[in-house]
Amino acid sequence: MTVSVADRIARLRLDFDRSFAEPVRRHDEEHVELLAVHAGGRPYALRLAQTAGLHPDRPVTPLPGPLAALLGLAGFAGTVIPVYDLSALLGHPGPDRPRWMVLAVGAPPLGLAFHELDGHVRVEAEAIVDEEPAEGQRGCLRGMVRLDGAPRLIVDVPATRALVHALAGHIQVTEETRR
Amino acid sequence: MAEARDPLRYFRIEARELVDQISAAVLDLDQQPGPDLVARLLRFAHTLKGAARVVKQTEIADRAHTIEEVLVPHRGNETALPTDDMRELLRLNDEIARFVRDLESPAENSAETPAEDDEPAPRSVTADLDELLDAIGEANARIAPLRDGRRTLARIHRGVETLGEQLRSGREPVDVRATVQRLASDLAGLGRRFTDAVDQVERELDEVRGRAESLRLVAAGTIFTALHRAVHDAAEAEGKHVRFVSGGAETRMGPQLLNQVNGAFLHVVRNAVVHGIEPEEQRLAAGKPAEGTITVQVERRGRWAHFRCTDDGRGFDLAGLRRIAAARGLLPAGREPDPQELIDLVLHGGVSTSGTVTEVAGRGIGMDVARDVAVQLHGSVSITNRPGQGATVEIAVPLTLLSMNGLIMEAGGTVATMPMDAVRRCVRLALDDAADASASGRLAYEGQVVPFLPLARALTPAAHGHANPGVAVVLTADERTVAVGVDRLAGTTTLVARPLPDLAPAAPVIGGVAIDLDGNPRLVLDPHGLVAAARINAGRSAPASELTAPPRPILVVDDSLTTRMLERSILESAGYEVDLAASAEEALEMAHARDYGLFLTDIDMPGMDGFAFVSRARDDPDLAAIPAILVSSRSSADDRRRGEDVGAAAYVVKGEFNQEELLAHIRRLIL
Numbered sequence A: 001m002t003v004s005v006a007d008r009i010a011r012l013r014l015d016f017d018r019s020f021a022e023p024v025r026r027h028d029e030e031h032v033e034l035l036a037v038h039a040g041g042r043p044y045a046l047r048l049a050q051t052a053g054l055h056p057d058r059p060v061t062p063l064p065g066p067l068a069a070l071l072g073l074a075g076f077a078g079t080v081i082p083v084y085d086l087s088a089l090l091g092h093p094g095p096d097r098p099r100w101m102v103l104a105v106g107a108p109p110l111g112l113a114f115h116e117l118d119g120h121v122r123v124e125a126e127a128i129v130d131e132e133p134a135e136g137q138r139g140c141l142r143g144m145v146r147l148d149g150a151p152r153l154i155v156d157v158p159a160t161r162a163l164v165h166a167l168a169g170h171i172q173v174t175e176e177t178r179r
Numbered sequence B: 001m002a003e004a005r006d007p008l009r010y011f012r013i014e015a016r017e018l019v020d021q022i023s024a025a026v027l028d029l030d031q032q033p034g035p036d037l038v039a040r041l042l043r044f045a046h047t048l049k050g051a052a053r054v055v056k057q058t059e060i061a062d063r064a065h066t067i068e069e070v071l072v073p074h075r076g077n078e079t080a081l082p083t084d085d086m087r088e089l090l091r092l093n094d095e096i097a098r099f100v101r102d103l104e105s106p107a108e109n110s111a112e113t114p115a116e117d118d119e120p121a122p123r124s125v126t127a128d129l130d131e132l133l134d135a136i137g138e139a140n141a142r143i144a145p146l147r148d149g150r151r152t153l154a155r156i157h158r159g160v161e162t163l164g165e166q167l168r169s170g171r172e173p174v175d176v177r178a179t180v181q182r183l184a185s186d187l188a189g190l191g192r193r194f195t196d197a198v199d200q201v202e203r204e205l206d207e208v209r210g211r212a213e214s215l216r217l218v219a220a221g222t223i224f225t226a227l228h229r230a231v232h233d234a235a236e237a238e239g240k241h242v243r244f245v246s247g248g249a250e251t252r253m254g255p256q257l258l259n260q261v262n263g264a265f266l267h268v269v270r271n272a273v274v275h276g277i278e279p280e281e282q283r284l285a286a287g288k289p290a291e292g293t294i295t296v297q298v299e300r301r302g303r304w305a306h307f308r309c310t311d312d313g314r315g316f317d318l319a320g321l322r323r324i325a326a327a328r329g330l331l332p333a334g335r336e337p338d339p340q341e342l343i344d345l346v347l348h349g350g351v352s353t354s355g356t357v358t359e360v361a362g363r364g365i366g367m368d369v370a371r372d373v374a375v376q377l378h379g380s381v382s383i384t385n386r387p388g389q390g391a392t393v394e395i396a397v398p399l400t401l402l403s404m405n406g407l408i409m410e411a412g413g414t415v416a417t418m419p420m421d422a423v424r425r426c427v428r429l430a431l432d433d434a435a436d437a438s439a440s441g442r443l444a445y446e447g448q449v450v451p452f453l454p455l456a457r458a459l460t461p462a463a464h465g466h467a468n469p470g471v472a473v474v475l476t477a478d479e480r481t482v483a484v485g486v487d488r489l490a491g492t493t494t495l496v497a498r499p500l501p502d503l504a505p506a507a508p509v510i511g512g513v514a515i516d517l518d519g520n521p522r523l524v525l526d527p528h529g530l531v532a533a534a535r536i537n538a539g540r541s542a543p544a545s546e547l548t549a550p551p552r553p554i555l556v557v558d559d560s561l562t563t564r565m566l567e568r569s570i571l572e573s574a575g576y577e578v579d580l581a582a583s584a585e586e587a588l589e590m591a592h593a594r595d596y597g598l599f600l601t602d603i604d605m606p607g608m609d610g611f612a613f614v615s616r617a618r619d620d621p622d623l624a625a626i627p628a629i630l631v632s633s634r635s636s637a638d639d640r641r642r643g644e645d646v647g648a649a650a651y652v653v654k655g656e657f658n659q660e661e662l663l664a665h666i667r668r669l670i671l
Helices: A002-021 A157-167 B009-031 B035-054 B058-074 B083-104 B125-141 B144-169 B176-214 B220-238 B255-276 B280-285 B318-327 B339-348 B355-361 B364-376 B431-440 B455-459 B527-539 B561-573 B584-593 B610-619 B637-646 B659-670
Strands: A031-039 A042-047 A051-056 A070-076 A079-085 A100-104 A111-114 A116-124 A141-147 A150-155 B242-247 B292-301 B304-311 B380-386 B390-398 B402-411 B414-419 B423-428 B442-445 B448-454 B471-477 B480-486 B488-497 B510-515 B521-525 B554-557 B578-581 B598-602 B628-632 B650-653
Touching (some): A031 A111, A031 A141, A031 A150, A042 A141, A100 A157, A116 A141, A157 B659, B009 B035, B009 B083, B009 B220, B009 B242, B035 B058, B058 B083, B083 B220, B125 B176, B144 B176, B220 B242, B220 B255, B220 B292, B255 B304, B255 B364, B255 B390, B318 B339, B339 B364, B339 B380, B364 B390, B402 B455, B402 B480, B414 B488, B431 B442, B431 B448, B431 B480, B442 B480, B448 B455, B455 B480, B471 B488, B471 B527, B480 B527, B488 B510, B488 B521, B510 B527, B521 B527, B554 B561, B554 B584, B561 B578, B561 B598, B561 B659, B598 B659, B610 B628, B610 B637, B628 B659, B637 B650
Parallel strands (some): A042 A150, A079 A111, B242 B292, B448 B480, B554 B598, B598 B628, B628 B650
Antiparallel strands (some): A031 A042, A051 A100, A070 A079, A100 A111, A141 A150, B292 B304, B304 B390, B402 B414, B402 B488, B423 B471, B471 B480, B510 B521
């Protein structure tokens, strides 16, 4: 009996010591934090690192204008921020008003609205299938992740911002192509 | 404590105000002599003398006394003061001003900062604070009903408890039903009072917020005294008689902006006196009054502030300008420049920095400063020349923060604010009148027909079949009057409007945005945009004309199915409606059958090619106004030029095909 206790102590000590020998897990590099969302009835994921805030039920003042995707303006601590409908930017606008909004990283301020928040998940970096920036359509989507057994396209926030800039006339049109 | 440490604290404030008031009154006296002004000046000087004696500022007190001595002989006189006396008054006041400045920060003011570059004194702040305090008091007063309501609530509470007690103990009151009904009606009444009171408090707090925000802004009139003084001094140095007229003093804007424009305008008015206003004998010979006039007018138009300086002098020396421009090779080749072109050279041609032009045309340096200030403030400067009659220099700068009174209006479920200064009148609309006005786009108002625009139509594109507006708001902008139909008016408010944020393109009827009490954006309408929109609306007979309706459909012309489908998916994703044609011939036929907003066409197609299609469309009166974009794999400069020649609005190369670029073109063209 005493022997087995001594053995146990030795094993515990070994485990304890060994735990120091293992390399420290690097959370940030191995994991990616995602927001699982639904926009216009379709599932997507957003990288949390590309967002600067998540807000439900923010009042949005509709702004009449040329862009159907521009839902309107929302106030954040005295700053007025344009809010775009993510599903419209992704090419499938719907009749429902989105309930949620993320603030996109970068400047000028920009809000992206979507309909449902499915959750906040941490996935291993390997779970994300990367994709070369594709040509042509679906310019805002980069890569894919499998969540709960179903694949989700990942919305690239900077690419979405670039699309908004282009839609809002923030693009540089070369002199040559301009009349 | 503060007084003990700094006994001059209040004297500085008072003295600064008095110096300002003396300066303004002396300059007024110069233009409109009268016993009232002399009496007022005597009062100011006397007050200043007394205050200075109390705080032992003998230099100031002595000079104030001298001012009194200069004035006393003229007390009660209708005639103008002799020039020497005027000069003496201004000199004494300048000296006092210097002493007062030295009291403020002796160290800083030892440097030679010219007086005119000082920040304009926010003279109207006291009045603004009074108004703010009034508004706070009013908000406070509105809380009283809530306090009374608390007592009523306690009474009802007691009533309910008594009733409960009676029911429990079996001592039922005579009529339970009646008692309960009375309590219920008391409760309902209380509820209504609470709702009203909360509404009112909310409105008053809105007012308080608006007034507090506008405290950050300064009235434009605060720079007029300095400009008047500059005109006076320049005129005296030149031996001319010049009258200073000002308008728009109440326009409010940020102090920083006002300060910068002030700096530029000091040059502009001085130059107008020195180079614009002719010597007396020349003026008389030209049939003008001996006294010249410089008018400074400040005006707010939408989000812009316009500062105008107009003189009635000789105007710009066009011949001289032309000579210099020719010598420097700045004239357009092969033709005679028109006068405005020559004038614009002063502003934009780089001649302005040249000393020679400054001498000949006279106003180079002032224009340089004016242009720099305008560029810094993202505005513009323009000159209107009337040879022999004078010239106008105008600086237009966008206002980032703008205080205004607004009329809150509701239309089609949207709340928006209209700047009050554009509103002429509000008229209640009978049901029939509203229906007629909405259908025809016109309203009879004071014996004339004015364009009519239901606001809901401009704000919410989907407002088809919307109920007829109940009120017509008659407004004037750009010297045109129109009427805007709204569902109801929801009171007035003081607000600070700011520009729309980046990435938020809006219909031209929207001028900016303000933050309401809850921190949410509220749209501020642009009267100029509304006038334009109402006139367009009236120009179209059918009420179906939607100003912010979804853009008109796009016709895609391409013989390749893949390209047609690709383009369609891009355009539809961006919210456009798309029709497809497989050939130019088919497209021409379709174009006559539907009202398209844009043609997007390939070049190489069997039969008629894209160039021919665009050219045919340009020549067709029905289609000439519809822009066309050529999309082709041809990328040579020749092809681009040919596209341009036939009248294509843009040329996109398929190999470099880029969805964003294409959409940017379309957005630009289809608006």
